[in-house]
Amino acid sequence: MAAPDSDTTPDTNSPDTTPDTNSPDTTPDAVPHSGPVPPTPPAQETAPVPRWHRHSDGAVLLDGFHALKHAVRFGAEVEVAVTADRAAALALADELAPDVLEALAALLTEVPYATYASLVPRPHPTAVAALAVRPSRAGNLAGLARTPRTAPVVVLDQPRNLGNAGAVIRLAAGFGATGVVTTGTLDPWHPTVVRGGAGLHFATAVERLSVDELPAGPVFALDPEGEDIRALRLPDDALLAFGSERSGLSPELRARADHLVALPMRPQVSSYNLATSVAMTLYHWSAAGGAPV
Template sequence: MSEPQLKALASRDNAFVKRLHALAHSARDRRKLDETVLDGAHLVESALAAGVALRALVVSESGLLREEHRRLLAAAPAEVPRYRLGDALFAHVSPVDSPAGLLATIAMPASTPSAPGDASLIVVDGVQDPGNLGSLLRTAAAAGIRHALLGEGCAQAWSPRALRAGMGAQFVVRIEEGCELLARLESYPGLCLATALREDAHPLYELDLRGPVAWLFGAEGQGLSPALLARADGCVIIPMTAGIESLNVAAAAAVCLFEQARQLRATGTIRGVNFPS
């Protein structure tokens, strides 16, 4: 395989460099330009494996020394433009403080209504930190969840920070952003469970979670909106050591989702509390 051709760029005034900087640092520009940035070899490789079309590949001078980066530059379709930037210029366009040396741009995936049917899913209400959102999506993907509904107040799931925290989860989980969450849950056939510190909450490990569950997760601090909390069929608490009040949303999701995954693998041996329908 011949070495891919790299176009060298050296100025911050270059139109493509300006576009990259905007995509990396501005949610408004990402929406306006309908593109986002993948940072690092893992995300680029995940996108290629998922069949996502790359619009451009960008490598730094030092990044070009890494065999992994050269392999990905060669593996991408021939029609994808490839650019080489000096390390200082690459750091200028990078969305992170410690650049990995490889970037790619992709079209912003469309947010279309998903149809989870009777599958389990996560419902995310007001999680504004992109790192927490990405971690939550990564946890869901690892636990076998393939659908996520994100309310209006959530961070952008395809922002560079959320993508970096997700580590490829966005290419596995079907994400619907800007949802009217109550409307989307109106016909859901399974349980809607919320993690909340309430007197009527059930300890997680006493529940039968082998059926479909819509897990409702809210922002740290504020929690779920009152309307969404009222929609829940029941509330769940995670038993913890005395003196510890709560977990962050990604950690709480990990405990809940993997307890459900454990029960689903237990071949029907677990029976616990059943919420009334």
């Protein structure tokens, strides 16, 4: 019944080159537009490339339409946004996110495709990219420390895979978790993590901390030797901790844990993917009366 909380995804901190075929980010950008394309406002007619380079140091790269959409929806301060096809991007907004259509129309500047491609590590199918101000660490730490909490904090203990970390942040935002904390060397604001999270870093608190700096609350750590999660009720103020994709829980995190918890698993199946483990655990919490999703 116990389920390892690690997965077999190769350990790498380099950008994932696997196409995001299961992500809504692969929505074709040639969607018929149902109305006239809003004109580019005068403020956006100034050269976007110098603005891009001026703000690139320390900014968060929003890679793709959906990352920009979510960032705007959750209050990100966007410094500059470009696209190789403004009409197509606004058509997507009109169809999929009309609530942010006006904001995107004010932000997006069209540039030649070659110019757009020169600004990003890997061109996105929607040919949209933006730079946003990273939320303040002080604000995130205050949100993580605030009590009483109405939703758990997800802790990724020394994660290794950027794509998995992004998928977890996307899950946590969807379930209304208080935040996602990573320990170890992986930067949870790395562009590949933000891409994997579809811009939902701005919908929850995301920070890197040491085990000693974790916010207060009972730690429920996923471990093959733990108690079957189906026998437990996870409290709203819990810290839900998951080990690295290869090594499981670190000794420091295991020592900090108040409870070891195992996911049910068929014999001879070695592991679940990290994001899958987080999804099952958050669903178990929410099904018992957690925050609405």
